[in-house]
Amino acid sequence: MRLRIDLGYDGGAFYGWARQPKLRTVQGEIEAAIRKVLRVRADDADAPEIRLVVAGRTDTGVHALHQVCHIDIPEDVLARAVGHMDVTPEVALERRLQRVLPDDIAIHRVQQAPDGFDARFSALERTYVYRVSDNGRFVDPRTRGFVVAVDETLDMDAMNQAAALTIGLHDFGSFATPNPGGTTIREVKYAQWRRVDPGTMLHGGAADGGYGEPVPYAESGLLCFTIVADAFARNMVRSLVNGCLQVGRGRKDVEWFARKMAVPMREGSTGPAAAKGLTLEYVAYPPDDMLAERAQAIRAVRTL
Template sequence: MRLRIDLAYDGGGFHGWAKQPGLRTVQGVVETALHTVMRVPADDTDEPLRLVVAGRTDTGVHAAHQVCHLDVEEPTLDRCVGHMQVPAVEALRRRLSHDLPDDIALHGVQVAPDGFDARFSALERTYVYRIADGTRSADPRMRGFVWKLEDTLDIPIMNEAAVMTIGLHDFGSFATPNPGGTTIREVKQAIWQRVPMTDMFGNAGNGEEAGIVACDETQRGVSKRNADNATNMGYTVPSLESGLVCFTIVADAFAHNMVRSLVNACVQVGRHRKSLDWFARKMAEPVREGSTGPIAACGLTLEHVAYPPDTELATRAQSIRARRTLD
């Protein structure tokens, strides 16, 4: 049977997703835990518990929501039940959650619908890159998830660059293909935004604008008084991301280093070190060169993977396996 496994991880302690000999990787840690809870020897070649992932993240890149699948024999899965009086899939979820390290969180485990493939069935992936630029001091609590830059970024001109990436393009200037693959991808959305400076109520002292919109009258009154008090005390507690510069990009898939290289190129434009014409030439001429390498990994997070309705999973997986062209 095929299982869908949803998880998150802090990529700072991993050498990326993909399993590598002698290195700590997300795939390696999760597969080791699976072998433990299902009592399958690590060197069992008859039933290797191998994960297939929606998007391989690089060393140091994080995931708020990653998706993978696992093919497993039902008798093997049943070993997870033990003394628990719960279905085998729920037993696996509980045991796996207990066995995984603190830098991996398990969102859920479920039987995958027919035709589901974590990688090839996906419609799109969403990544966010977070920067603390010159107008925002770097919060030490976010140091592992945000890249610090002394310059103040020109967001409007960066968005002029970002809009050039939308559509079907060959991103050969910003990525390297997998063996036998291409760097042709379709970007659906790409935008730079500065997170507004807001307090923990959304907008101190203003009920509706503070986000108090979906609660009963009693709770509404309490929330309103809390917001008023936060203002009256002479200070506010800012939301953790207030003031950060965030790049959100959505595409059907991403080639190796594509997001971080696009971020680096946009940042060079936003620092006025490169021009929009330079960026346009990079889009028109898909050739790698030194100034379009990847930016630091710490600011990048895989936020979401979207899939079509269950009835379209198999068709999607079959169509995405075809070699891409610009036609």
């Protein structure tokens, strides 16, 4: 049975998604938890392979609010999760994983995947958000793990002029590294910086006879970059963020960014921004009857 697993994680203590020997990774933790729940020994040559396929491999330190992966498990092995529970095997696995996994991984849901579903290749688009606190503003301690602080006051209008140049089908070779046999050609559907409304909530209320001091919301005043694309190449989002930040700081101009888009060549000034500011927010999929068609189409090597 193919299972779809929806999850989120705080990437701060992980060396990225992908399993690596002797390093703590999200994939490694979840696969180990599944083996434990289903009593599958890693050293048993006859045991089924426990291997997750993910929508997008996040780098070291990058977070995910909504990540998606799939796994193929024989039904008799999956049934081991049920035990004394009066639920389906998928729900049983979901509940047991929620108890077994560490606090920095959250399982949202485990369900049987529809026919043709592939977590990686069936995805229509992925949405990332990068969060910045500028102007030397204090960073709310609750958000310090996923917000990057900069001293300068950033020019959001200039940054949005740069971001607008990324929309469409382009070779992002100046801002990304291709996988072996792959390309850095991607289609960006949306890219924009916006300032979170610096709204406040009132501490106290009418019952206290007054309203006290206004208290800002956790994300009030943050500068957030939202980017949506069919897929992303390695380091692409963080490198685009770094390019925009250089424009916003006044160290580079929009014309420089345009030249980098026009000539896809890596060089030192377009390295990635700090990982902790980046979160994978959402992965979108087509209707069930189009999943297989989408997976087939996306496997083709992109060209301009």
